[in-house]
Amino acid sequence: MFRFFILLLLLLILPDLYIGWNFTRTQTGILRTLLLALPSLMALGCMLLLICQVRAATLMQLAFILLICVAVPKLVFVLADIIGRGICWHHPNMLPNVHKVATALAVGMAALQVYGTAWGWRKLQVENTTLHIAGLPAAFKGYRIVQISDIHLGTYSGDTSLMQNMVDSINQLNPDLIVFTGDMVNTASSETLPYIKILGKLHAPDGVMSVLGNHDYCMYHPGLSPQEREAEIRRIIRSQRIMGWQVLLNENRHIVRGDDTLYVAGVENVGKPPFPTRGHLDKAMKDIPSHACTLLLSHDPWHWRHGVLKYPNIALTLSGHTHALQMQVGSFSPAAWFMSEWGGLYTKGHQQLFVSTGIGGGVPYRLGAWPKIELITLM
Structure with missing residues (x-):
C-alpha cells in the first residue's frame, strides 16, 4: 500500500514540476503556477484524509475524479512532450508543433475520462x-x-x-x-x-x-x-x-x-x-x-x-x-x-x-x- 501511494504522489507531483519548469516558470505572476498545482494539492489533501481513516464517499470520489480527469491527462501531456522533444532533438523549430500534439492528446484523454465519470458508468x-x-x-x-x-x-x-x-x-x-x-x-x-x-x-x-x-x-x-x-x-x-x-x-x-x-x-x-x-x-x-x-x-x-x-x-x-x-x-x-x-x-x-x-x-x-x-x- 505504501508503494501504491508513492506512485500516486509521483503521478501528481512530477507532471506539475515538468510543466511548471518548462512552460510557466518564465511567465509573469505566480497565480498561473498555483492554478496548475491546485488540482494536485486538492487530490493530495483528499488522499491524506483517506489515509487518516476519513471514509466519506464524496471525498473518495473527488480524489478519484481529480486523479483520472486531471492528473492522467497531465501525465499524457508530459510523456508526449518528452517523446516529441526527443524526436525533434535536432529540429528545435518543430517544438511548437510538439506542444500542440501533446496538448491535443491530453485534451482527448481528459474528454475520455470525463465521459467515463459522467456517462460511462450508466452504459x-x-x-x-x-x-x-x-x-x-x-x-x-x-x-x-x-x-x-x-x-x-x-x-x-x-x-x-x-x-x-x-x-x-x-x-x-x-x-x-x-x-x-x-x-x-x-x-x-x-x-x-x-x-x-x-x-x-x-x-x-x-x-x-x-x-x-x-x-x-x-x-x-x-x-x-x-x-x-x-x-x-x-x-x-x-x-x-x-x-x-x-x-x-x-x-x-x-x-x-x-x-x-x-x-x-x-x-x-x-x-x-x-x-x-x-x-x-x-x-x-x-x-x-x-x-x-x-x-x-x-x-x-x-x-x-x-x-x-x-x-x-x-x-x-x-x-x-x-x-x-x-x-x-x-x-x-x-x-x-x-x-x-x-x-x-x-x-x-x-x-x-x-x-x-x-x-x-x-x-x-x-x-x-x-x-x-x-x-x-x-x-
Missing part, C-alpha cells in the same frame, strides 16, 4: 455467452443464467435509475436463474435501503441466488467494533432475504428438471490478503454427490486456483470482484497487471471459471469496461 450492456459444461445433465441443455456482480449501491447516493434499468433489462431476458456474485454495498448496510423494493422485483423460475463479497463484510467502515461489524453483515443478509433472494452462506441448493439435477453452491468470500476469507468450501459442497454437476458462486476469482480446482465436480465457477479496474480497451484491461483471472472465461481441464466485470464500483466511473449483465447459456 449498461447485456453480454451473451454460451458455455459448454462437462457433465451437464441433458435436461439443463439451454439453461439460461443471468449473472450480476458488484453493484456497490453506496456509489449512487440514492439514485435508483441504474438499478431500475438493470432490473427491467434482466426481467426482459426471462432467465431460468439469476445469480449475484457479491459486493452489494461499499461500506454499510444502510446503502441497501433505497433499493430493496427495486431489486426485489427481479424474478426467474428458479429464483435469485447470491453470495457475499469482500465489501459486504463492512471491513471498509471505520470505527466499527467486531460486534457492530457482524450486526452490519446480518443486516445486509436480511436485506437480500427481504428481496426474496437466497443468500448462500457456505451452502448449496439443487434444481430439478425431470430426472436430472443441477447443484448450485455458494461460498462466503475467499480472497488473497488483504481481502477477507470467511468461506468454507467443504461446507458449501456438503451432501453434493461426487458425480453431480455443480455450479459454484464465489466472489473472488483468486479462489478458483487456490481451492476450487481441488473439487472436480465443480464444473463452472462464477465470480466477480475485479471490475476490470473499471477500465478496458478491447480485450485488455490494466487489471491484467494485478490479477491472472480478471474478466471472461478461463479453463483448466474440464473446469471453467467465468468472471463478470460487474455493474458498479466504489466510484461512479466506467470506461470501456461498461457495466454488464451476463446472460450465460449452458450447453
Whole structure:
C-alpha cells in the first residue's frame, strides 16, 4: 500500500514540476503556477484524509475524479512532450508543433475520462455467452443464467435509475436463474435501503441466488467494533432475504428438471490478503454427490486456483470482484497487471471459471469496461 501511494504522489507531483519548469516558470505572476498545482494539492489533501481513516464517499470520489480527469491527462501531456522533444532533438523549430500534439492528446484523454465519470458508468450492456459444461445433465441443455456482480449501491447516493434499468433489462431476458456474485454495498448496510423494493422485483423460475463479497463484510467502515461489524453483515443478509433472494452462506441448493439435477453452491468470500476469507468450501459442497454437476458462486476469482480446482465436480465457477479496474480497451484491461483471472472465461481441464466485470464500483466511473449483465447459456 505504501508503494501504491508513492506512485500516486509521483503521478501528481512530477507532471506539475515538468510543466511548471518548462512552460510557466518564465511567465509573469505566480497565480498561473498555483492554478496548475491546485488540482494536485486538492487530490493530495483528499488522499491524506483517506489515509487518516476519513471514509466519506464524496471525498473518495473527488480524489478519484481529480486523479483520472486531471492528473492522467497531465501525465499524457508530459510523456508526449518528452517523446516529441526527443524526436525533434535536432529540429528545435518543430517544438511548437510538439506542444500542440501533446496538448491535443491530453485534451482527448481528459474528454475520455470525463465521459467515463459522467456517462460511462450508466452504459449498461447485456453480454451473451454460451458455455459448454462437462457433465451437464441433458435436461439443463439451454439453461439460461443471468449473472450480476458488484453493484456497490453506496456509489449512487440514492439514485435508483441504474438499478431500475438493470432490473427491467434482466426481467426482459426471462432467465431460468439469476445469480449475484457479491459486493452489494461499499461500506454499510444502510446503502441497501433505497433499493430493496427495486431489486426485489427481479424474478426467474428458479429464483435469485447470491453470495457475499469482500465489501459486504463492512471491513471498509471505520470505527466499527467486531460486534457492530457482524450486526452490519446480518443486516445486509436480511436485506437480500427481504428481496426474496437466497443468500448462500457456505451452502448449496439443487434444481430439478425431470430426472436430472443441477447443484448450485455458494461460498462466503475467499480472497488473497488483504481481502477477507470467511468461506468454507467443504461446507458449501456438503451432501453434493461426487458425480453431480455443480455450479459454484464465489466472489473472488483468486479462489478458483487456490481451492476450487481441488473439487472436480465443480464444473463452472462464477465470480466477480475485479471490475476490470473499471477500465478496458478491447480485450485488455490494466487489471491484467494485478490479477491472472480478471474478466471472461478461463479453463483448466474440464473446469471453467467465468468472471463478470460487474455493474458498479466504489466510484461512479466506467470506461470501456461498461457495466454488464451476463446472460450465460449452458450447453
